[in-house]
Amino acid sequence: MTNHDTWVRLKPGNPLEPLAYIFPEGIPMRDPFPMERGKDGTVLWIIDSERLYVAQVNAICNLIAEIKKVDKDDVMHECMANGGLAIAHEWVDLDSMSGGSECYQRSQEFLNFLESHQEPTTEQWQEFYKGQIARWIEGDEQPQPINSMADIDPRLQLEAQQEALFAFQRGMSFLIPSPDDDWSLVSN
Numbered sequence: 001m002t003n004h005d006t007w008v009r010l011k012p013g014n015p016l017e018p019l020a021y022i023f024p025e026g027i028p029m030r031d032p033f034p035m036e037r038g039k040d041g042t043v044l045w046i047i048d049s050e051r052l053y054v055a056q057v058n059a060i061c062n063l064i065a066e067i068k069k070v071d072k073d074d075v076m077h078e079c080m081a082n083g084g085l086a087i088a089h090e091w092v093d094l095d096s097m098s099g100g101s102e103c104y105q106r107s108q109e110f111l112n113f114l115e116s117h118q119e120p121t122t123e124q125w126q127e128f129y130k131g132q133i134a135r136w137i138e139g140d141e142q143p144q145p146i147n148s149m150a151d152i153d154p155r156l157q158l159e160a161q162q163e164a165l166f167a168f169q170r171g172m173s174f175l176i177p178s179p180d181d182d183w184s185l186v187s188n
Contacts, residue, residue, distance in 0.1 A: 004048050004136075005100035006032045014091035015067060019059050026096060027087075028052065032103040033110055034089045035132065043089040049079055060085055083137075105143040106136060108153045 007026040010016060016027075028051035036044040049057050061079060065072040079085050097103075113120070113128050120128075135141040146152060 004028065004030050004051065004102060006030075006048075006103040007096075007098050008045070009093045009096035010087065010091045011093045014087070016060060016063065016087065016091075019056075019063060022056055022059060026098070029092075030084055030137065031132070032097070032099055032107045034092075035129065036086060038086070038088075044086040045089060045092050046083075047085040047087060049084045057085075101143040101146045102136070104146060104152055104156060106132065107156055111153070111155050 006029040008029055009023075009026045010020075028048040030046040030048040034043045034045045036046055038044055047060070052060075057076075057079065061072050061075040064085070065075045068075070099107075109132075110128075113124075117124050144151070
């Protein structure tokens with residue numbers, strides 16, 4: 001698996017707000033855009049539990065268990081089975097997003113996809129999604145290094161990135177919850 005490098009802060013009022021003090025630098029995300037969908041249709045970002053301290057994972061799982069009124073061990077098991085925790089797209093503060101070379105390269109790939117598929121079909125969305133999973137989540141794709149600002153695609157300005165994310169969210173209907181991934185406990 002690639003070393004992910006996307007970080008965000010969450011909007012005020014989010015379900016994890018009581019834990020904001022243990023995330024002074026923000027929350028690590030697996031992807032620079034939402035890549036999952038809950039069974040209820042909620043568009044989800046995946047919190048990268050691999051980059052959290054054990055105390056942070058425990059704190060999130062305890063809070064989710066309290067909110068969902070389920071056993072903390074069930075939440076922890078779901079987190080481990082799914083490789084992370086999920087948070088609804090509505091809670092992610094896009095203005096706060098920061099990242100390294102993987103974040104920028106994948107964002108560039110996302111923009112290239114949207115430019116080459118003005119109105120993507122379900123099959124095109126699924127192909128893009130599966131490619132991202134195969135290369136960046138399950139695979140070991142390595143991004144090009146960023147040595148200077150000249151190495152960053154000029155399209156990756158916040159406004160353009162937000163427009164792309166909104167377009168992506170509108171197209172998220174292609175994501176059909178996998179029977180193997182159950183985000184019912186770890187999503188908020």
